[in-house]
Amino acid sequence: MKALVKYALGKGNLELRDLPDPVPGPGEVVMRVAATGVCGTDLHVEDDEYVVVPPVTIGHETSGRVVATGPGVSSIAIGDRVTAMTTMWSCGTCDACHAGELNRCPERHGLGAQADGAFATYLRVPAANALRLPDNVADEPASLTEPLACCTRAVLEVGNLGAPPHPSSAPVVVSGPGPIGLLCAQVARAAGHRVIILGTGADTARFAIARTLGFEELIDVTATDPVGAINDRTGGKGVPVVIEAAGAAPSLATAIELAMRGGTVVQIGLYGRPVPVPVDRLVIREVTLRGSFASTPSSWRSALDLMATGAVDLAPLVSLVLPLRDWATGFAAARTKAAGKVVLVPGD
Numbered sequence: 001m002k003a004l005v006k007y008a009l010g011k012g013n014l015e016l017r018d019l020p021d022p023v024p025g026p027g028e029v030v031m032r033v034a035a036t037g038v039c040g041t042d043l044h045v046e047d048d049e050y051v052v053v054p055p056v057t058i059g060h061e062t063s064g065r066v067v068a069t070g071p072g073v074s075s076i077a078i079g080d081r082v083t084a085m086t087t088m089w090s091c092g093t094c095d096a097c098h099a100g101e102l103n104r105c106p107e108r109h110g111l112g113a114q115a116d117g118a119f120a121t122y123l124r125v126p127a128a129n130a131l132r133l134p135d136n137v138a139d140e141p142a143s144l145t146e147p148l149a150c151c152t153r154a155v156l157e158v159g160n161l162g163a164p165p166h167p168s169s170a171p172v173v174v175s176g177p178g179p180i181g182l183l184c185a186q187v188a189r190a191a192g193h194r195v196i197i198l199g200t201g202a203d204t205a206r207f208a209i210a211r212t213l214g215f216e217e218l219i220d221v222t223a224t225d226p227v228g229a230i231n232d233r234t235g236g237k238g239v240p241v242v243i244e245a246a247g248a249a250p251s252l253a254t255a256i257e258l259a260m261r262g263g264t265v266v267q268i269g270l271y272g273r274p275v276p277v278p279v280d281r282l283v284i285r286e287v288t289l290r291g292s293f294a295s296t297p298s299s300w301r302s303a304l305d306l307m308a309t310g311a312v313d314l315a316p317l318v319s320l321v322l323p324l325r326d327w328a329t330g331f332a333a334a335r336t337k338a339a340g341k342v343v344l345v346p347g348d
């Protein structure tokens with residue numbers, strides 16, 4: 001089969017290779033990959049800014065169909081349409097594992113980083129990682145289940161926005177209208193929150209997708225001062241939760257400015273390098289800055305529920321579908337941040 005392999009640490013060092021087709025061991029399934037999304041993390045891997053264990057097939061946002069099951073597998077059957085939870089292995093004994101927060105296990109093996117991933121024709125995963133997809137979501141958008149599970153983690157679990165808002169509550173702000181921001185915005189809206197989305201003058205296409213998804217409160221921070229705009233809407237109080245989904249230092253500083261006293265900024269996504277943080281502002285206003293990393297089994301259940309009910313619509317976020325052999329073009333397109341998600345399909 002074809003597989004996109006990070007074959008050594010260092011910048012670049014990615015190539016499409018011919019690997020043997022995987023065979024499921026006991027308790028494992030093999031899925032034929034239908035589609036795999038290009039994530040910011042994949043670009044960090046290409047840039048040597050995110051630690052993987054080479055040689056490893058990368059790619060972790062995927063959908064497909066089960067084509068083989070190993071001995072002892074009864075939960076999932078050949079022909080099932082599935083996605084794959086990304087914690088491929090965790091120790092099972094640490095506090096995080098006991099709490100179900102497998103993303104925090106210090107020995108976690110992540111799909112496409114420490115374990116072979118989904119930019120490939122076939123993917124082998126433990127049967128427990130293969131989750132059935134709702135029928136109403138097509139293969140290419142369904143590859144976005146994984147980023148959605150990261151966003152349900154960030155919004156509902158880390159940001160604690162699962163409960164309906166109090167009638168007097170201020171809106172939730174999402175900074176960054178890329179795929180992650182627009183997924184977080186949909187999750188917050190599905191939980192009943194009013195959502196304001198911030199972007200820049202370079203985000204015209206992304207704002208258009210936001211409008212397609214029904215978001216109307218969009219602020220271009222290069223044209224309108226976001227602090228003034230949010231203060232106008234909140235009587236100067238700021239907002240309880242800001243989701244930082246742009247992965248840009250100025251966006252993080254703005255997010256901290258916008259949080260109310262005692263509020264929370266949830267950081268989803270990586271920078272690849274240290275960034276300045278206005279710490280005094282955090283201290284004086286007792287703002288909490290919380291990281292949100294990857295996903296948990298419970299955030300995957302939330303994601304699949306939101307897809308099944310249609311409360312989150314993934315299809316408008318897919319803006320470019322390319323064959324796996326054109327991965328380099330796809331990665332370059334993802335770097336431009338021009339529109340929504342780039343998805344690679346393995347084909348023959």
Ligand SMILES: [Zn+2]
Pocket residue numbers: 039040041060061146147
């Ligand atoms: Zn990802």
Ligand SMILES: [Zn+2]
Pocket residue numbers: 090091092093094095096097104105106107
């Ligand atoms: Zn553990």
